[in-house]
Each structure stands twice: as structure tokens, then as C-alpha cells.
Amino acid sequence: MAPLPPPPTQPGVGSKTFKAPPVDGSLSLPQIIDHHLAHSPLHPLFRYTSADAKHAPYEQILWKDAARAVHRAARLITSRASAAPSSAHDSPVIAFLANADLPTSWACTWGAIRAGYQAFQISPRNSTDAIVHLLAQTGATHLVLGDEPALRDAANASIQALQSNQAEIIPSVFEMPTFSDLYVEDSGDFVPLPAMDTPDLDKTAFILHTSGSTAFPKPIPLTHRNLLQTARNFCYGELDLCGEVISIHFLPFSHTAAPNVSNSSFADGHICAVSPPTEHRTVPTPEQVLQEVINTECTIIMNVPSNIEVWAANPDAVKALRKLKVVMYMGAGLHQEVGDALAATGVNLFVGYGATEFGMIATMFRRPLPPDEWNYFSISGHQRPYLRPVPGEPGSYELFVRSTESMTPVFLDAKVEGELMCATRDIIAEHPTKPGRYRYVRRADSLIVLSTGEKASTNPVLVEAIVRQHPTVGAAVVFGSGRPQSGILIEPAEGCQIDPTDLEALASYRNAIWEAIEKANQSASTHARIFKEMIVVADSSKPFALTDKGSVRRGITLDLYNSEIEAAYAAVESSSQTDIESPSVWDAVATAEFVRRAVVSVLGHEVQDNDDIFQHGGDSLQATWIRNTILHALRKSGVPVNNVPHNFVYAAPSISELTKYVLALAQASVDESGGTSSEREGRRTQELDDMVAKYTTNFPHHNPAPNARAPESEVVLLTGSTGALGTAILAGLVALPSVSRVYAFNRRAKDGALVEERQLKALREQGLDSGVIDSPKVMFIEGDVASPRLGLSETLFAEIRESVTLIINNAWRVDFNVMLPSFAPLIQGVRNLADLALASPHPNPPRLVFTSSISVVRSHDPLNHTDWKSTKPVPEDSLKDPAVAIGSGYSESKWVSERILQIAADETALRPVIVRVGQLSGAANGSWNQREWLPSLVRSGQVLGVLPQAEGMVSWVSLSIAAAAIIELRNSAQTTHNLVHPRPVSWASLFDAFAASLGVQLVPFPEWFSRLEGSFKLEESEIELTKRNPALALLDHFRSLVSARGRPGEEVFGMPRLEMAKTVGEAGSLREENLARLGGEDVERWLNYWRSTGFLQ
CATH class of the missing domain: 1.10.1200.10 (ACP-like)
Structure with missing residues (x-):
């Protein structure tokens, strides 16, 4: 095999400690480790913050110590493995499932490869089912475990599943060597392994895996050639990186960037700054990362955009970033305004564009560019890309990667002009005046993302192709990005043109092509279906803009028909499916x-x-x-x-x-x-009672396993962990030493977003520790509480049933429009979770905490209802009269669920804890979901120029306090609790502050509502208007508050006061010494957050 061509630069020339190895293929990377043991022993490989800052700000691991750790790891792994290593292509696969620090993971991985195995790093964030899949796909013969109990449990469940599936290979399990096993002080007795022969460069050495965004994670096998090529990536940049300190603090070794960056140090001599070695790795917060960057005197930082956006808001952090030679973001796009602001202050931003499958595309690294070019990159010299022009988009290209001596993509999955290439499926655009500089634009499948955040189609181009097959259609373009629904612009075929202003002709043409539209709709997601009214037909006097090849120039054509498209959206709200004939007789x-x-x-x-x-x-x-x-x-x-x-x-x-x-x-x-008020109420209360009866028949008996013992630790099933309250609860549970496992259970996202991605976003929105998602305690699972086995596999469901000690049912649909029947799946889920608890083999069923709502007393009348008397506060007790909850499907569903659990407590061994949660006032950092009623109301102030006055008190409580209280109440002997702020403040005290900060007037609530309702009638397009003034989407809710007057000293809008003595007695977080009253500082915190997101001007 021909050697690899030399990189254009030789790194480390003049270095006293680093001798660059040959990277032409004569040595593999494990042999280069031995090279550095002999020739660069005193050169640093890793650097981390010192445990004794007074002695030194950081400690270093030299190449001699790292190389010796690899040799020790190779010996330890070989001695513990039952299968012998091999130089054959099908050598045994050793899988690692651990939450270890990076130097330990690095040494173990290279130790396995050095010994002759294939090393496979499995992310500890994977579910049991995903682990089983990965082990089976790779044929792993061994599973090397960290010492975390949660990982041991996951491994045991995986092995049992493989045995049940009668897998051909059942991996043997042994414990992973620790940092102290591998990095030991040199006592002079180190004996290196025998010299290693150069392996076949096309033999698989290392395996990573995809994130599993569409299905199970997919293994990515990397050969010795791939690893060597990756190690040369940084040698094609504009900087000599020898001795530079590159921060990879946030990366686990199972993340592709960690091995890629550390592999590059083999060739160029840079130093990897990592988190300090610890027994159990945790993901540092953005603030901790930046502090470690400073402690370890980094010169380059590689991080995700979300962290950089956090730093950008802190002037001191920006000063620290400005001192770095390069600030590289990767994994997603950096917000344009953030990038512009940082670049303007002198921060040298750099986009790290590449992938495990085809290496780095962007040159690593470059000298600073002008501030307005921060998001552009040049293509690295070791790549030979193929840029296929995007029709109708001058300067835009779909990127393909060819196989070369310098870079061999893992997968060659596209044939372009007769040559096999790797399809990146990315669109990049060239700088308009500086050839050779590019920026990432989007995915090539051109997904249209609706204003709801949902993707409008799997492939609009496919939709267009299907519609074009109709003989009367000449050309078609799907539109809808950022709009509530998609549509299609049609240019009729020659001889089939119509006058689109002729409504009869338009209707006739739409009917003629409807069969083709319906066929295309079958290829689109449900929420992306094109309605007949959203077919915009082109005028023959304005032909589509075409390329020389006859393809439609999408952007120019859509601009040409912008007014027609806007008219279609403006009319859609008041239009209807007029082709559906009305009945001649309404029988x-x-x-x-x-x-x-x-x-x-x-x-x-x-x-x-x-x-x-x-x-x-x-x-x-x-x-x-x-x-x-x-x-x-x-x-x-x-x-x-x-x-x-x-x-x-x-x-x-x-x-x-x-x-x-x-x-x-x-x-x-x-x-x-x-009917009369009493008749209507009678029908509704009967409906609630009927639903309670439906879900309280035939509760199972709790039958503990023989000789069952109480569990030593807490294992929690938490539903709705990605919601606002669920996120705060998850963070609190992970921090508890008594909790060994949290099953973070969520429904699958409509847009296919990974639950881990949603959780990470939620944590960062609240300013919580993002390391929670990487905690070995947490397993993210997706399912459906209303389905049998919660929609989980038999193996995973059994694992949860056998181990769980606490269930927190927190997930619920917050929608005040839908009625009680639409909540039936969630109510079925309450029953399913009760049944799950009663099926536990433990001596006592798991406690089941249900987060109810104070809205269950929305229709209370203390003089007429039997659950409490006169005007006393609502008791911390069950409410058996359904009339108290009448008024919305949401409140009624919560009341029904409370009753189901209270009846279960009466009839079975289940001991539920019902917590009626009041209005949550956002997170400690001011984050408050802008789709909720209060943010929408505040936003109306900027639109209408006024905010409402109201009599009465508010007892809102923050997410962090509510979550802490719920956790504190998990083992309560009392069934029912009320959770609001025990020391309320007046509505006026908060809204005086809102009005002053926004510069608007306060008016009586009825007057504010009248103005709100009046603004609704000014426009035809409901969707566009509610986008500008989201309070209009809650018009019915606010209408119900007009007559619900509060009184001084009582709760606002007529809500009842709640007893809390028992709750405060058990939840220390609610006591006066731990909980301040709401005030002007809270108002400013909320406003600042809404302004930062663009929700407020």
C-alpha cells in the first residue's frame, strides 16, 4: 500500500520536548504511542486543574506516563479477557461502558487496541435496549464496566436480554481499570510490552456509534488508516499547534470529538486540557468549563454553541474568550447575533465542521478572519470534496467527500458522476466575494420547519416530484418555512394555464390536480398535509424563474410570488373546505x-x-x-x-x-x-364520576416476592422529565445520594428530537447543571403511559417493575382548550402507573407521587360544596365533590386522577402522594415558558399599551422550590398536599413593577380584556395575530377571569386560599427562613429572560 502523502507542515519544529513521528503509514497510532515513549517522554499530553491550587494551578500527564498507562492497560485487559487478542480482521471486540475520566478512557481504549483487540466505546447515556443492540451488532466478546451501580444494572439487564434473545455471542464482563491502576509513579520497574508489528491499516481498530436520532445507535467502525488520517487533521491548518493547550473539558471519550482531538495530539504535539480525574465523571457547567480553561491556561477551546452563548452574556467571560487564540464551536450553529457580537469584540471564532464518517472538512485551525466572516471556513487541504451546485441557488452546493490517500470516508454511500463518494447531505454556500470560503446553510433534504417547530415533510422535493407527474402541472415549489402550515405553488403546464383571480377556474384547477396532491400528502408527515386552499396557482404573466437546465430557482420564484403566498395565509383562517357540500336536510x-x-x-x-x-x-x-x-x-x-x-x-x-x-x-x-346552570353542572359532574368509575375497577393486589427485602437505594421513574417542573425535579433527584437510578420517561417528540437533546435544552434554559444528562444515574427512555407496558419493551418494563421504589407522575398536557375526553390517555396512564406500583416485588409498593393542580378547585364555592365549609381555606385532603373542578378539561382531568389514586389508597396497598401545585413562576434564572398565560398576558402589554389591574393576592412559587418540595414530600404519610407560596403578595405589587419596567399603563381587568378582545376583531388572520399577541390564543381563559373577582387579602381571580400547615411542616424548602416573598427583583428577572429570548421587545 502506498504511504500517505506528507502533510504540508511539520509540527513542533524547534520543540525541545516533542519529536514529530512519521505519519505516512509506516507506523500506526498505537506504534506512535511507543514512539513518544522513546522520543517525546517529557512532552505533556494531558493537563487538568490541580487539586492543590496553592502548589500549582494545574497538573500534567507526560507522554511517558500516558504511554506506560497504555501498556499497563493492555496487560490488565488481556489478563481479564477470556478471548485472546488477534491480528486478524475479525479480532475480538471489547466494549467499554463507563463514566470514567478522559485519561483513563484514553489509556484503556489504546491499551485494548495495542493488545490486538477492537475497542468499542459505548455512551453510558444509552438505554438498555440500545446497549443490547450495539453489543449484538458488533459481536462484542467482552464488556468492560465502570464501577457505577447504574451501569452494572444496565450491563446485567443487557446480558440477560442477549441471553433471552439467544444471541450468538454473550459478552463476558469485567471491571475497567481505574486511573490509579494505570497512572502510577515510576519506581523504575516498568517493563514495556514487546515492540508491535505494523498492523494491516485497513483492519478495524476502534468503534464509535451514532447518537441514534432516528432509531437505534449505529456502530461506526474506524480502521487504523482512518485513525491515522484523523490524527493528521490539524497538520493542514494555518497554526503550528505543538505546545498549544486545547480545551476538551466537556467531552466524554465516547463522543467522537474527544478521540479525534486527542488522536491529533499524536501528530502535532498539542496538549489536551481535560477535567480532573475523578472516580465518576460529571459534565461540567459552562461556568466550570471556563474556569478550568483559565486554570489550565488554555489557548484554544472547543465547545458547543449553547455554552458559548452562555459565556457571551457575561462580560468577564467574554474577556477570557478574547485572550484565546481560537474559540471553536461545533455540533450546531452559533446564533448569528451572538457570533456577530463576540467577533466584534475580538474573539476569534471558528466553526468546526466535520463528522466521524469523513473527518474534518474545515481547516483546523486558521488565523483570525474579519469579524463579519466568523461563520465561514475553508476546506482542509487533505480533503477532495465534490461540490454539486444546488439548482436555483447560485453559490450553494451539496457537499460530497471523495476517498483519497489522505482521507478515506467510513461510508461511501453515493455514486456521483460514476464515482463512489460519502454523501454529507449538507448544503454549504460560498462567500459572495471571497472564493474558497464557505458557510454551512442547511441539510440537503431541505426540510421545511413550520412555525410550530415541526418539520413539514420528509422531503419537499419528493412532494414536488409527485405533483409534477400530473399532466396539467408544469412545475411546483413547496413553501411554508416559519409558517403555521405548508403550501404549494403550482405553475400549470403549457396549454393548461388559468387566470388565478377567476375563482371558478381556480377551484376547477385545484380539483383537477387534487389527486396528485393527495398522493403527495401520503409522503408527508400528518401535520404537513397540503390543504386545497393552500394551493397557489401561478399567473402565466409571471413565469417561474428557471436555471439554464430548466430547474426552478426556488428562492427567486418564491420571492416573485410572495404577495400571493401572503394572501393565501391571510385568507386561510376565515376560509373553509367549501368543496364539502352542505346537507340539503340537516337530519x-x-x-x-x-x-x-x-x-x-x-x-x-x-x-x-x-x-x-x-x-x-x-x-x-x-x-x-x-x-x-x-x-x-x-x-x-x-x-x-x-x-x-x-x-x-x-x-x-x-x-x-x-x-x-x-x-x-x-x-x-x-x-x-x-339548559339551566344546575342542569349543565349536573351533566358535567356525572361525566366526571363516570370516568372515575371507569378507571377504578379491578385494582390488582400487591403480592411481594417471597423473602422480599427493602431496597437499599431509591430507584425512581419520573414522567415528563423534559418539562419545566420535570427538569427541576430530575436535577434534584440526581443530586440525592440515596438515589441510584432515575428512569427519565418522556413521550417521543413529534419532530423526532432526541430526548437527551430536549433535556439538555431544558436544563440550560433553567440554568441547571447540564451534566445531569450524562449522570450514570439517569436513563432516558421514551414511551407512552397510556399503552400496555408503558409502550416499552418487555425487558425494559420488567427491569423498571423489579427495581423502581418511587414513581413521580409529572407529565401532563397543559391545554385549557381541550375537554375532559381528550385527557383520557393521561388518565389511563395514572391507572397504569398505579398498576405498575402494585406489581412490584418489593415488600411495599413504590410510592406514587402525582403532581396535581390547584385548578381542581377552580369552581369552588365553599358555601355550596360539601368538601369544606364556609370560607375556610381548601383543606389538605381529598375533594370528593366533582363540582369543585368543573370548568376546563385540564382541571377536571386532574380531579379525576386524584380520585383514582385516593380510591386506590382505600382499596389497595398503594400509598400515593398527591401534590396540588399552584402557579409556577419560572426558574431561578428568570426562565418562564412564554407560552403560559402570565407571559402571554405581559406580552399583551407591549401590544395593547396597557396591563390589567386585579384585586387579590398571588402565591406563585418557583420551579426550583416546587421541585424541592415535591421531592421532600415523596415519603409523606399524608396523601394530599397543597403546594403554593405560603406567604403571598398582592397582584398590584407585582404589576406595578411590570408596568413601570414596560412603560405601560394599568387599567381595570375588564377594560384590559375589552381591548384584547377588540384587537382580535381587527384582523382576519387569527394565526398571524396570535403570533404577535399570544394572549389572544387564551381569549376564552381570560374571559372566564373577567367575572372572577378577587378581594383584598384573598387570592386573585376568586381562587380559594389553601391550607398548607402540614405541607410546610414536611417540606423545609417552603419554610420562611428558606423562601423569600415575590417582589420587584423577580419581575425584573422574568422580564430580562423574556427580552433575551426576543419574546419581549
Whole structure:
């Protein structure tokens, strides 16, 4: 095999401690370790903050110590492994599952490779199912474990699963060597391993894996050639990195960047700054990383954009960044405004663009560029890319990577112009005036991301191709990025043109191509379906802009038709599916058929008449379409609809219920009040009682295992860990020494985002320790509480059932529009979790903590309800009268769930803890979800120029305090608790501060609501208007508060006061010495957060 061509520069020339090794293929990387043992023994490889800062700010691991650690690791691993190492291509695979510090992981990995094994680093964040998959896929013969109990449990469960699946290879398990085993003081008795022969460079040496964003993680095998090529990456840059100190503090060795950066030090002599060796690795916070960067005197930092964005907000941190030679971000894009600001202050930003499969694309590293070019990179000299122009986007290219002597991609998965290449599936754009400089633009599949955050289609280009097959279609372009729904712009084929302003001709053309649109819709995600009203037909006087090859120039064409597209969006809210014919006679059969067609046409798939629309893909946009279609047909028939509630689709969320409702309207048998107040309340309370009865039959008995013993540690199943309160609870649980495992259970995201990504974002939004996601205590799992076995595999469900000691049911849908039936899956989940607890083999069932809501008493009337008397506060006790909760599906669902658990406590061994949580006022850093009612109300102040006054008190409590209290109450002997701020303050005290800071006036609540409601009537487009003033989306909720007057000294909006003596007695976090009253500082903290996100101006 021909040697690798030499890099353009020789690093370390003139260095007294580093002798550059040959990197032409004559030596493999494990042989280069021996080279440095002999020739660079005193050159540092690792640097970390010293435990004794007075003695020295940092400590270093020299190459001689690192190389000897590799030799020791090779001996230890060989002695513990049952399979002998081999030079063959199918040598045994040794998998590592540990949360070890980087120097230890590095030495163990290279020790295994040096001994002749394939080393496989498995992220400890993987679920048991993912670990099983990876072990089976790689045929691992050994599993090397860290000493964390959680990892041992995961390993045992994985081995058992492999045995149950009758896997061909069952790995043997042994303990991973520790830092103290490998890095020992030189006593003169070190004996190196025999010299190593140069291995076949195309033999697999090291295995990493993908993150598993679409399915199970995928192994990525790296040969000795791949590793050597990667080690040369930095030798193609503009800087000699020998002796430079590069921060990789936040990286575990299972993350591709850690081995890539440390491998490069073999060739160029840079020093890797890492976190100090500890028994159990934790991910440092952004603040801790920057402090360690300073302590270890780093000159270059490699980090993720989210950390850099945190530092950018701190002037002292910016000063520290400005002193560094390079600040590199990787893994995602850096916010444009943040990058612009940092670059303007003199921070040398650098984009690290590359991947495990094809190495670094960007030159590593370069000298500073002008500030306005911080997000551009040049392509490294060791790469030979193929840039395929993107039709219609001058200067934009899809990037492919060729195989060369200097870089061999792991996967050659695309054939371009007869040559196999690696498809990056990325679009990059060349600088308009400086050829050879590029910036990353987007993924090549051109996913359209709606304003909801959901991806509009798996591939809009595919949708366009399907539609173009219709003989009357000449060209098509899908649009919709940043909008509530997608649409399609059609240029009719020659001879089929129409006048799009002729409504009859437009309707006829849409009908003619509808079959093709429906076929295309089948390839799109449910929320991305194109409705007939969103077909925009081109005018023949404005032809599409085309390339020389005849392809549509997308950007230019969409700009050309911008006004037509805007008109389509403006009309969509008031439009309806007018092609669905209204019944000639509004009888039961005709009405049911009409409603069925209206619903199915919007959803895009069949549903049963009794199915809940919102449990079968329905969302607020589709509810709007169904509502408008029904109202259009009723108006056409002369039925008055002025007083029909805005949310009637939510109130009747199935075809059968909508049919009854519409039939009653059409036949004028529903009066405006729907019966007397007592009659309406009677129907609703009976519905709640019926639902309680449905979910409280046949509770299982708790049968402990023979000789069962109480668990020594706590194992927690936490649902909804990525929500605001769930995130704070998760962080609190991880910090408890008594907790050995937390199963962080969440539903799968509609947009496919990984649960770990969602959790990391939530932690950072609240300013909490992002290292929580890498804690060996935490296992992230995705499922559905309403499904059998919670939607989990038998193996994982059994693991949870056998081990869990505490269940915290925190996940719930916060939607005040939908009615009680739409919460049925969550209520089923409450029953399923109760059954799970009762199936435990432990002596006592796990405690089940349910985060309820004070809204269960939203309709309280202390004089008329039987649960408490007169005007006393709501007791810390069960509320058996359903009338207290009537008013919204949300409050009713919480009351039903409370009753289910209270009845379970009466009839079984289950001992639930119900915590009625009040209004949560965001995190300690001011983070408060802007979709909630209070932020939306505050935002209305900037739109309307006024904020509302209200009488009464508020008892809001922060996320951190609420989470701490819930954790403190987990073993309470009392079933029911009320959780609000025990020392409320007046609404006026907070809103005086809001108004002063925003520069707006305060007006009485009814006047504010009148202005809000009036602004709704000024515009036709509901979606666009609510985007500007989100309070309009909660119009019905605010309307209900107009008449709900508070009184001085009482809770605002007529909410009852709550007893808290028992709760405060058990939850120390709520006591006066630990909890200050809300005030102006809190208001400023919330406002500053909303301003920082752009929610407020």
C-alpha cells in the first residue's frame, strides 16, 4: 500500500520536548504511542486543574506516563479477557461502558487496541435496549464496566436480554481499570510490552456509534488508516499547534470529538486540557468549563454553541474568550447575533465542521478572519470534496467527500458522476466575494420547519416530484418555512394555464390536480398535509424563474410570488373546505356524513366516529379548519352561528359528539344557555364520576416476592422529565445520594428530537447543571403511559417493575382548550402507573407521587360544596365533590386522577402522594415558558399599551422550590398536599413593577380584556395575530377571569386560599427562613429572560 502523502507542515519544529513521528503509514497510532515513549517522554499530553491550587494551578500527564498507562492497560485487559487478542480482521471486540475520566478512557481504549483487540466505546447515556443492540451488532466478546451501580444494572439487564434473545455471542464482563491502576509513579520497574508489528491499516481498530436520532445507535467502525488520517487533521491548518493547550473539558471519550482531538495530539504535539480525574465523571457547567480553561491556561477551546452563548452574556467571560487564540464551536450553529457580537469584540471564532464518517472538512485551525466572516471556513487541504451546485441557488452546493490517500470516508454511500463518494447531505454556500470560503446553510433534504417547530415533510422535493407527474402541472415549489402550515405553488403546464383571480377556474384547477396532491400528502408527515386552499396557482404573466437546465430557482420564484403566498395565509383562517357540500336536510344521517367528511378531510386519514380527534393527529390548526368548515355550512343553511363558542370542536372532540352538537344547532334545539346552570353542572359532574368509575375497577393486589427485602437505594421513574417542573425535579433527584437510578420517561417528540437533546435544552434554559444528562444515574427512555407496558419493551418494563421504589407522575398536557375526553390517555396512564406500583416485588409498593393542580378547585364555592365549609381555606385532603373542578378539561382531568389514586389508597396497598401545585413562576434564572398565560398576558402589554389591574393576592412559587418540595414530600404519610407560596403578595405589587419596567399603563381587568378582545376583531388572520399577541390564543381563559373577582387579602381571580400547615411542616424548602416573598427583583428577572429570548421587545 502506498504511504500517505506528507502533510504540508511539520509540527513542533524547534520543540525541545516533542519529536514529530512519521505519519505516512509506516507506523500506526498505537506504534506512535511507543514512539513518544522513546522520543517525546517529557512532552505533556494531558493537563487538568490541580487539586492543590496553592502548589500549582494545574497538573500534567507526560507522554511517558500516558504511554506506560497504555501498556499497563493492555496487560490488565488481556489478563481479564477470556478471548485472546488477534491480528486478524475479525479480532475480538471489547466494549467499554463507563463514566470514567478522559485519561483513563484514553489509556484503556489504546491499551485494548495495542493488545490486538477492537475497542468499542459505548455512551453510558444509552438505554438498555440500545446497549443490547450495539453489543449484538458488533459481536462484542467482552464488556468492560465502570464501577457505577447504574451501569452494572444496565450491563446485567443487557446480558440477560442477549441471553433471552439467544444471541450468538454473550459478552463476558469485567471491571475497567481505574486511573490509579494505570497512572502510577515510576519506581523504575516498568517493563514495556514487546515492540508491535505494523498492523494491516485497513483492519478495524476502534468503534464509535451514532447518537441514534432516528432509531437505534449505529456502530461506526474506524480502521487504523482512518485513525491515522484523523490524527493528521490539524497538520493542514494555518497554526503550528505543538505546545498549544486545547480545551476538551466537556467531552466524554465516547463522543467522537474527544478521540479525534486527542488522536491529533499524536501528530502535532498539542496538549489536551481535560477535567480532573475523578472516580465518576460529571459534565461540567459552562461556568466550570471556563474556569478550568483559565486554570489550565488554555489557548484554544472547543465547545458547543449553547455554552458559548452562555459565556457571551457575561462580560468577564467574554474577556477570557478574547485572550484565546481560537474559540471553536461545533455540533450546531452559533446564533448569528451572538457570533456577530463576540467577533466584534475580538474573539476569534471558528466553526468546526466535520463528522466521524469523513473527518474534518474545515481547516483546523486558521488565523483570525474579519469579524463579519466568523461563520465561514475553508476546506482542509487533505480533503477532495465534490461540490454539486444546488439548482436555483447560485453559490450553494451539496457537499460530497471523495476517498483519497489522505482521507478515506467510513461510508461511501453515493455514486456521483460514476464515482463512489460519502454523501454529507449538507448544503454549504460560498462567500459572495471571497472564493474558497464557505458557510454551512442547511441539510440537503431541505426540510421545511413550520412555525410550530415541526418539520413539514420528509422531503419537499419528493412532494414536488409527485405533483409534477400530473399532466396539467408544469412545475411546483413547496413553501411554508416559519409558517403555521405548508403550501404549494403550482405553475400549470403549457396549454393548461388559468387566470388565478377567476375563482371558478381556480377551484376547477385545484380539483383537477387534487389527486396528485393527495398522493403527495401520503409522503408527508400528518401535520404537513397540503390543504386545497393552500394551493397557489401561478399567473402565466409571471413565469417561474428557471436555471439554464430548466430547474426552478426556488428562492427567486418564491420571492416573485410572495404577495400571493401572503394572501393565501391571510385568507386561510376565515376560509373553509367549501368543496364539502352542505346537507340539503340537516337530519341525523346527513349531518353525521357531513361532519365525518369534514373531519377526515382535514386529518387525512380515517377515524372511528367515537375516536377523539386530538388523540388521532388533530391539532389547533386542524381544529380551526373543522370549525370553519362546519360554520360555513351552517351559515349557508341560514343557521345563526354568532353565539357558537370559539372552541366547540374541543368541547365535542369526536365525529359522533360533533354530529350531536351540529345537529342540535341546525335544528335549533340548543338554546344559548344549553339548559339551566344546575342542569349543565349536573351533566358535567356525572361525566366526571363516570370516568372515575371507569378507571377504578379491578385494582390488582400487591403480592411481594417471597423473602422480599427493602431496597437499599431509591430507584425512581419520573414522567415528563423534559418539562419545566420535570427538569427541576430530575436535577434534584440526581443530586440525592440515596438515589441510584432515575428512569427519565418522556413521550417521543413529534419532530423526532432526541430526548437527551430536549433535556439538555431544558436544563440550560433553567440554568441547571447540564451534566445531569450524562449522570450514570439517569436513563432516558421514551414511551407512552397510556399503552400496555408503558409502550416499552418487555425487558425494559420488567427491569423498571423489579427495581423502581418511587414513581413521580409529572407529565401532563397543559391545554385549557381541550375537554375532559381528550385527557383520557393521561388518565389511563395514572391507572397504569398505579398498576405498575402494585406489581412490584418489593415488600411495599413504590410510592406514587402525582403532581396535581390547584385548578381542581377552580369552581369552588365553599358555601355550596360539601368538601369544606364556609370560607375556610381548601383543606389538605381529598375533594370528593366533582363540582369543585368543573370548568376546563385540564382541571377536571386532574380531579379525576386524584380520585383514582385516593380510591386506590382505600382499596389497595398503594400509598400515593398527591401534590396540588399552584402557579409556577419560572426558574431561578428568570426562565418562564412564554407560552403560559402570565407571559402571554405581559406580552399583551407591549401590544395593547396597557396591563390589567386585579384585586387579590398571588402565591406563585418557583420551579426550583416546587421541585424541592415535591421531592421532600415523596415519603409523606399524608396523601394530599397543597403546594403554593405560603406567604403571598398582592397582584398590584407585582404589576406595578411590570408596568413601570414596560412603560405601560394599568387599567381595570375588564377594560384590559375589552381591548384584547377588540384587537382580535381587527384582523382576519387569527394565526398571524396570535403570533404577535399570544394572549389572544387564551381569549376564552381570560374571559372566564373577567367575572372572577378577587378581594383584598384573598387570592386573585376568586381562587380559594389553601391550607398548607402540614405541607410546610414536611417540606423545609417552603419554610420562611428558606423562601423569600415575590417582589420587584423577580419581575425584573422574568422580564430580562423574556427580552433575551426576543419574546419581549
